[in-house]
Amino acid sequence: MPKLLTKRSKKSKKAKKSSPARSVKRVYFFGNGKAEGGAHLKDLLGGKGANLADMTLVPLPVPPGFTITTETCGDYNDLGQKLPKGLMNEVKGHLLRVEKATGKKFGDAKNPLLVAVRSGAKVSMPGMMDTVLNIGMNDAVVEGMARLTSNERFAYDSYRRLINMFGDTVMGVDHHHFEHELSEVKNARGAKVDTDLDADGLKEVVQRYKKVYSQIVGDEFPQNPLVQLEHAIEAVFKSWMGDRAIKYRELNDIRGLRGTAVNVQSMVFGNMGDDCATGVAFTRNPSTGENRFYGEFLVNAQGEDVVAGIRTPLDCQSEMGKWSKKSWAELLKVKSTLEKRYKDVQDFEFTIEKGKLFMLQTRNGKRTAAAAVQIAVDMVKERLIDEKTAVLRVDPASLDQLLHPTFDPKAEKKILAKGLPASPGAAVGKIAFTAEEAEKRVADGEKIILVRRETEPADIGGMHVSEGILTSTGGMTSHAAVVARGMGTPCVAGAGAVHIDSASRQLKIGDATYGPDSVLSIDGSTGEVMEGSVPLVEAKLSGPFGTIMKWADKYRTLKIRTNGDTPTDARVAREFGAEGIGLCRTEHMFFDPQRIHHMREMILAQTIEARKAALAKLLPYQRDDFLGIFKEMNGLPVTIRLLDPPLHEFLPHNEKDQQELANSLGMSLDQVKSRVSQLHEANPMLGHRGDRLAVTYPEILEMQVQAIIEAACQAKKEGIKVSPEIMIPLAGTKKELDYLKVFTTETAERVIKETGVKMPYLYGTMIEVPRAAVTADEIAQTAEFFSFGTNDLTQMTFGYSRDDVNSFLPDYLKKEILERDPFQTLDTDGVGQLIEMAVRKGRSVRPDLKCGICGEHGGDPKSVHFCHKVGLNYVSCSPYRVPIARLAAAHAAILSDDTKAKRNGRK
Ligand code: ADP
Ligand code: MG
Ligand code: MG
Secondary structure, eight states: OHHHHHHHHHHHHHHHHHOOOHHHOOOOETTEESSSOGGGGGGHHHHHHHHHHHHHHHOOOOOOOEEEHHHHHHHHTTTTSSSOOOOOHHHHHHHHHHHHHTTTTOOOOOSSEEEEEEESSSSTTTTTEEEEETTTTOOOHHHHHHHHHOOHHHHHHHHHHHHHIIIIIITTOEEEEEEEHHHHHEEEETSGGGGGHHHHHHHHHHHHHHHHHOOOHHSSSOOOHHHHHHHHHHHHHHTSSSHHHHHHHHHOOOOSOOOOOOEEEEEOOOOTTTTTTEEEEESSSSTTTSSOEEEEEEESSOOTTTHSSSOOOEIIIIHHOOOOOOOHHHHHHHHHHHHHHHSOOOOEEEEEEEEEEEEEEEEEOOOOOHHHHHHHHHHHHHSSSSSHHHHSSSOOGGGGHHHSOEEESSSOOOOEEEOOOOOOOOEEEEEEEHHHHHHHHTTTTOOOEEEEEEEOGGHHHHHHOOOOESSSOTTTTTTHHHHHHHHOOEEEEOTEEEEEEEEEEEETTTEEEEEETOOOEETTTTEEEEEEEOOOOOOOOOOHHHHHHHHHHHHHSSEEEEESSSHHHHHHHHHOOOOOOOOOGGGGGGGSSSHHHHHHHHHHHHSSHHHHHHHHHHHHHHHHHHHHHHHHHSSSSSSEEOSSSGGGGSSOOHHHHHHHHHHTOOOOOOHHHHHHHHHOOOOGGGGGOHHHHHOHHHHHHHHHHHHHHHHHHHHHHHHHOOOOOOEOOOSHHHHHHHHHHHHHHHHHHHHHHHTOOOOOOOEEEEEEEHHHHHHHHHHHHHEEEEEHHHHHHHHHHTTTTTTGGGGGGGHHHHHHHSOOTTTSSSTTHHHHHHHHHHHHHHHOOTTTEEEEEGGGGGGGGHHHHHHTTOOOOOEOOOOGGGHHHHHHHHHHHTTTTHHHHHHHHHO
């Protein structure tokens, strides 16, 4: 933290010298059809502020107000958490404009203006920062409000809410103190829900709240409205650097923002009586994408009552028309107005005051991957957006949700309870009762379902690591539901039959009791809660998902291959759209019990003849594997990497296994042991591995090449097209490749001659050693293709051991020395430069050099963008990431305006 402050304060000092603080406009007005801001100013006004201004301009009915810029929040933190000079004067000036626009006066008991003070960063961070409603109430104003509205109950209800919110979010008085007082009054007066309390009851609540406030704060509740306002503004600024907000930004990879804006807005009241209401809605279903109004409302309520799960909200679609035909019709019109303007699903908040609808917020709605896909395809049909926009609307990383298994519809299941299908997907795990417990147990390797009455923002750490989330109260827009959808975590919300006793760590459903070791299955698509572990089935690319993928393929120029070692991998990947195999790791073929035995025999052989004899036993296995893969890939290119890991990895390391091995090979235990210790290396990752093995033992390479070419010839005889690419791992010099090429060519030519089948193949290398990248123009004289093995290339460029990186990398990330884990997202500034150079140098001597990437990065959307930019021919990733890479490649092409259609046009 101190580091951040010094860095920023230096900058702000400079800024002060060059531009006097007064010239900076910090406050932007909106109201009555006019606004100083607009949708384009999200950086400066935050998402909420920019859209309040924009909705005002439509015009939609937005209560007048003003927005204090995000820059001001940044300055506030730079100044060591002090409000910049002159800010409150500018605020007061704008308050006058709001008074004029509303015809009310702040702090005037006869005609009071009340305001809401609301946070709102550029990126929405639901529930992470603070909002205070009803600012401007005091002992005199509450009386005035009561007279003016002839509604004493309403006035005191608003006042008690202010004391509670101000005490809680501004002064840090724990909310439960207020809750406690409210329950006492309710119990004493026989009130079941808040709305049962009459004016006298609420007056008593106000008295008690004030007492709690002064006891804990050590000061009376401030009666001066301007003092309230200033404190509330400051509290919003402060919440930006609160633990919750910081953690949320970390988890969601939100960086480079200076702060939150503050919106000060005149209040409208959903709690003035039964002709008033407040609600939240999505213009379409954010869980399935169905084009149907999706919202909830509460009559006679204010603010966050809907999301807080205090009373159970009503479904707009089925209930609002019964309550008010006019409001329901208005809301349906709002749905289409918003979608036409923003061309995307909107998540909006509204309040109805005495029958009049007010819009309080709108933003693009967070949605599940399934919904994103459905909505994007529908909106193209509705001509709201074009295909390219639709493709860009689906976040490649989120496809993970669609590619993961669902519960087998044919499986037997014991349904214990049913809640709301709040976030789709199947989850199986043991029960944790608190977020903290979930974090701990997941760190210990358990799979967890987090079970809570309702979640709260402090729970996000635990929600993030859990397989699924189950709550017993709360609706489709409750905290748990919204956050889970955002995370793509399956969630069943409001399963009322589930009784949770977190103190004794027990969960009761009917007569049955479940504890921390019980396993539950939850289905976020149906809301079902099931006993035990229900079996899962694989996902399929169909319906709108298939359509989006088809469009993605239309625009992308990068080819997508897969990393696969078996015919099964190959088949799965082809179903997901793979256009070849970018990396087939042959060592994985040696681990089955029969094969590993021959492998060990080969490694322990004391003469070259003995080694060749052992290799000859391995040959048929390899040939069959390759044949299987060639058949599955049916003509698509297959890159096969020759043996890579150090031989040591194949030998047994405990004495019992060593003895058995010795017995079966007719050797002594000592002989085996001595070979094991001979092969031991201090640093095997930089040791005798990769093509260095083939340099020492060319007969291993010969066996593998023979198996590849024989399989290819066999396939061709069977009428299957093949296109093998032989890949040498870990080369660092041209001479290595030259040396090994002799053995490769001789073997291949011999097989071709023997079988009498013409078999073209390519000879290429993996670029993993920085030296190979730097000398790529030499390497490419021999290598016919490059495949960037970015796992090793990253390891060697940074000098970070892949296997030990977790001992220090978390510190680097926390201290922001590194922005990201370079093994997950390609380090474009360092490793990426090597790639770019190698491609350029390589193609300078071999213009048609085929270049691809086969490290983990091939399935990482950010890295895929880079690969597109530097002109690789393909990326290769694990089968399940193929659709992600296809979509990411389309994004890269569309965003850089370098799509297939354009390329063809150019030709
Ligand atoms: P969040 O970012 O957590 O959604 P908001 O600033 O949107 O916080 O405020 C939360 C809720 O407070 C809103 O959904 C709305 O119900 C209520 N609210 C905010 N501003 C006003 C206002 N001007 N008048 C009445 N209610 C308001
Ligand atoms: Mg809030
Ligand atoms: Mg809101």
